[in-house]
Amino acid sequence: MAAMAFMHYLPNGKVCTIPVMKPAPLDILPATSVAHALSLLGEHGDQARLIAGGQSLMPILAMRLAAPAILIDINGIADLRGIRLEADGSVLIGALTRHRDLERSPLLAERLPLIAAAMPWIAHVQIRNRGTLGGSLSHADPAAELPALCIALCATIELHSPRGVRQIAADDFFQGVFATARADDELLTAVRVPATTPAQRWAFIELARRHGDFALCGIALTADCSPTGAVTQARIVVFGVSDCPRRLPHLESAIVGSAPSPASIDQAMQSLDTVEARSDHHASSEYRLELLATLARRALRQAFGFDERTAP
Amino acid sequence: MNPSREITLRVNGNTVRAVCETRTTLLDFLRDHAGLTGTHAGCEHGVCGACTVQLDGASVRACLLFAAQVGEGQITTVEGLAPPGAMTDLQQAFRRHHALQCGFCTPGMLMTADALLRETPHPDEAAVRAALSGNLCRCTGYQPIIEAVLDCAEARGARS
Ligand SMILES: Cc1cc2nc3c(=O)[nH]c(=O)nc-3n(C[C@H](O)[C@H](O)[C@H](O)COP(=O)(O)OP(=O)(O)OC[C@H]3O[C@@H](n4cnc5c(N)ncnc54)[C@H](O)[C@@H]3O)c2cc1C
Ligand code: FES
Numbered sequence: 144m145a146a147m148a149f150m151h152y153l154p155n156g157k158v159c160t161i162p163v164m165k166p167a168p169l170d171i172l173p174a175t176s177v178a179h180a181l182s183l184l185g186e187h188g189d190q191a192r193l194i195a196g197g198q199s200l201m202p203i204l205a206m207r208l209a210a211p212a213i214l215i216d217i218n219g220i221a222d223l224r225g226i227r228l229e230a231d232g233s234v235l236i237g238a239l240t241r242h243r244d245l246e247r248s249p250l251l252a253e254r255l256p257l258i259a260a261a262m263p264w265i266a267h268v269q270i271r272n273r274g275t276l277g278g279s280l281s282h283a284d285p286a287a288e289l290p291a292l293c294i295a296l297c298a299t300i301e302l303h304s305p306r307g308v309r310q311i312a313a314d315d316f317f318q319g320v321f322a323t324a325r326a327d328d329e330l331l332t333a334v335r336v337p338a339t340t341p342a343q344r345w346a347f348i349e350l351a352r353r354h355g356d357f358a359l360c361g362i363a364l365t366a367d368c369s370p371t372g373a374v375t376q377a378r379i380v381v382f383g384v385s386d387c388p389r390r391l392p393h394l395e396s397a398i399v400g401s402a403p404s405p406a407s408i409d410q411a412m413q414s415l416d417t418v419e420a421r422s423d424h425h426a427s428s429e430y431r432l433e434l435l436a437t438l439a440r441r442a443l444r445q446a447f448g449f450d451e452r453t454a455p
Numbered sequence: 456m457n458p459s460r461e462i463t464l465r466v467n468g469n470t471v472r473a474v475c476e477t478r479t480t481l482l483d484f485l486r487d488h489a490g491l492t493g494t495h496a497g498c499e500h501g502v503c504g505a506c507t508v509q510l511d512g513a514s515v516r517a518c519l520l521f522a523a524q525v526g527e528g529q530i531t532t533v534e535g536l537a538p539p540g541a542m543t544d545l546q547q548a549f550r551r552h553h554a555l556q557c558g559f560c561t562p563g564m565l566m567t568a569d570a571l572l573r574e575t576p577h578p579d580e581a582a583v584r585a586a587l588s589g590n591l592c593r594c595t596g597y598q599p600i601i602e603a604v605l606d607c608a609e610a611r612g613a614r615s
């Protein structure tokens with residue numbers, strides 16, 4: 144839908160059009176539980192949209208790219224907020240957990256340093272104070288960090304609907320620009336990150352024009368190693384380049400099997416996957432592909448201790 | 456008629472009650488219904504930071520929140536920083552350092568910096584720059600704003 148505009152009559156008789164920056168008329172229905180949110184979704188169907196932090200949805204409403212009659216506000220569902228260590232060592236994160244809670248969680252800093260390191264790169268503090276994990280995953284911006292982190296950490300995404308609960312691997316959840324495997328009547332309720340060993344290698348790098356801007360290209364990486372230092376498995380995820388975050392399976396295979404050295408990393412880079420890169424007014428596809436090659440190499444070097452980590 | 460409701464908010468320690476359309480953002484509620492025009496409306500879609508206020512002490516964009524969602528939350532706007540006619544040490548530092556020219560971005564800068572200094576009383580320059588990255592200024596070139604915040608933090612440290 145095109146953005147609507149106000150006709151504005153200037154004193155000289157000319158007309159200028161100003162885009163409306165106000166949401167269309169709507170009602171807000173607060174959901175008090177997961178079951179309540181699902182029943183409101185069922186009742187209002189296409190008319191309704193869920194709202195969590197609103198940090199992606201409000202701009203869409205203000206620009207009139209969407210004009211739902213009803214917003215189902217899930218902010219009051221306390222069960223959906225929080226970070227919990229489970230008995231099996233996995234970490235369960237509620238969908239309504241705000242970016243700032245992820246950024247400042249001592250549990251994540253200790254158990255999942257990749258998340259802690261990536262959070263300051265997401266937007267600005269005012270947006271992190273409101274934005275939620277579930278909102279970011281459901282919105283599925285191609286340049287968003289959290290979808291890539293979920294893939295790199297082998298996370299599972301939990302969805303509730305009137306049909307029950309299902310778990311879907313983050314690998315299968317993201318399907319394209321703003322497109323996910325979530326059905327319209329499903330509520331994303333939690334993310335489960337399986338236990339990692341303290342020895343897990345990781346790296347997070349992104350490049351954006353200014354601090355807080357969406358990434359032109361970013362890499363999230365995890366690797367497990369045997370006691371001898373040989374890489375047993377790796378997950379290398381690129382975001383901001385294609386329509387959604389993507390693993391680089393050829394590069395992953397090239398790094399698995401031996402203990403990395405600066406020379407073996409350079410060697411592995413020969414196997415870098417062919418990726419379809421977007422072109423837009425921020426960067427051309429050629430530039431994004433240059434960044435991909437540079438940042439992937441740098442991420443591998445950081446993960447295995449050959450370079451300093453980059454601060455946001 | 457468009458969906459409307461009576462909304463009661465706690466702003467700067469006062470209670471403000473108004474009947475408004477449900478689609479009213481916190482930004483428009485503050486400006487049009489609470490008469491608090493210190494909070495500025497810039498882009499109205501989350502990019503510029505001019506509308507920054509505090510919700511329970513945390514900086515948020517008032518244009519990206521519906522007034523109807525605030526509930527029991529305590530809102531602080533630039534008018535709530537100091538009593539009428541007075542200025543906080545942060546505001547005085549802004550004046551000393553010429554950290555404003557047209558002043559359009561200033562309320563948002565102050566609300567962001569005020570929240571930063573409460574959470575991180577002794578930020579280094581990089582931390583100040585990162586915290587203010589979501590607040591655009593078209594006049595000052597940012598340097599005097601950064602200096603004002605660092606100076607205020609330093610003076611507070613010397614006093615305590
Ligand atoms: C200026 C600016 C810069 C930003 N920069 C970045 C950035 O660098 N990186 C980044 O990743 N993000 C960035 N963001 C987006 C921000 O991270 C959002 O917080 C996030 O994308 C959406 O989370 P939310 O909770 O605000 O979701 P909302 O805006 O409330 O919702 C987004 C979408 O998800 C749906 N939804 C929300 N919660 C659920 C749920 N539990 N189940 C099912 N559907 C749900 C909504 O219906 C809506 O369609 C930026 C935003 C702004 C305004
Ligand atoms: S007016 Fe809210 S961010 Fe620009």
Ligand code: FES
Pocket residue numbers: 554555556557558559560561591592593594595
């Ligand atoms: S002083 Fe003019 S925009 Fe900052």
